[in-house]
Amino acid sequence: MFIERERMSFKKGFTLIELLVVISIIALLLAILLPSLGLAKEKAKNVLCKNNLRQYGLCAEMYLNENDETYPSAWDSLFKTRSSGWCQWHDEENFLDKRPDLAGPLWPYLATQGIHLCPTFKRIGKEYGQNHPGHNPNIPINPQYSYSMNILLGPGYAEKRTRVRRPMNTFFFAEENMWTIPGLNSYVLNDNALCTIWNTSSPLDSPPPYTDSFGFFHNSPKLGKLVGKSWSEIKDMKIGNTYAVFTDGHVDAVTPEESYRRSRP
Ligand SMILES: [Zn+2]
Numbered sequence: 001m002f003i004e005r006e007r008m009s010f011k012k013g014f015t016l017i018e019l020l021v022v023i024s025i026i027a028l029l030l031a032i033l034l035p036s037l038g039l040a041k042e043k044a045k046n047v048l049c050k051n052n053l054r055q056y057g058l059c060a061e062m063y064l065n066e067n068d069e070t071y072p073s074a075w076d077s078l079f080k081t082r083s084s085g086w087c088q089w090h091d092e093e094n095f096l097d098k099r100p101d102l103a104g105p106l107w108p109y110l111a112t113q114g115i116h117l118c119p120t121f122k123r124i125g126k127e128y129g130q131n132h133p134g135h136n137p138n139i140p141i142n143p144q145y146s147y148s149m150n151i152l153l154g155p156g157y158a159e160k161r162t163r164v165r166r167p168m169n170t171f172f173f174a175e176e177n178m179w180t181i182p183g184l185n186s187y188v189l190n191d192n193a194l195c196t197i198w199n200t201s202s203p204l205d206s207p208p209p210y211t212d213s214f215g216f217f218h219n220s221p222k223l224g225k226l227v228g229k230s231w232s233e234i235k236d237m238k239i240g241n242t243y244a245v246f247t248d249g250h251v252d253a254v255t256p257e258e259s260y261r262r263s264r265p
């Protein structure tokens with residue numbers, strides 16, 4: 001009688017225990033697979049971002065060859081960002097298809113759609129873009145570019161390639177942070193220039209906080225918890241990185257604390 005009943009329940013389908021075992025195995029497999037899928041996605045974004053910057057490096061090479069080895073001013077380098085307010089980087093009305101007069105001297109060498117925006121930045125920019133100084137909340141955040149040039153290469157500082165003494169350690173274009181970090185920087189991406197110095201009359205060895213710093217939104221699993229914290233609170237944590245192309249053309253990962261050291265020509 002007992003055996004009969006067992007057989008019957010087998011015919012009906014799975015027992016509750018069997019079902020639970022199957023569900024927990026699926027859950028376990030998902031738990032193993034999902035993070036590695038996320039990791040693969042993050043790696044793909046890193047590769048795309050580094051490729052963008054590599055093209056910036058090639059552009060510099062061509063531009064300098066044809067322009068007496070002289071760097072342009074960072075603010076006007078790729079997009080003339082001094083002319084029309086601080087929301088220009090995310091304001092469709094100022095995009096080059098509508099305003100070709102805002103193209104900077106580097107633009108003819110980099111006139112490729114899709115390489116001016118880091119794939120990681122697309123989300124970061126939408127989420128934190130309203131934090132920049134002088135932001136007009138009526139202008140939607142639709143970023144046109146996310147890389148900024150080192151102001152210390154332009155007029156008042158290095159000016160010429162031959163005056164860059166540490167090409168491997170002086171960045172050309174880099175990803176800028178999207179929120180202020182008290183104790184490290186005071187400004188965020190708002191133009192085409194990354195300034196680790198207040199203005200062209202500031203001494204090169206001026207201490208932090210700087211106006212701008214490198215960002216850390218790549219490879220940063222705890223990003224949400226780090227935003228808004230001061231530099232002393234996060235500097236010993238694993239905060240992630242962003243990328244920069246250097247004046248010798250190589251692309252490297254950079255962190256905010258390197259902003260000073262890796263900007264000085
Ligand atoms: Zn704005």
Ligand SMILES: [Zn+2]
Binds near residue numbers: 049121175242
């Ligand atoms: Zn990037």
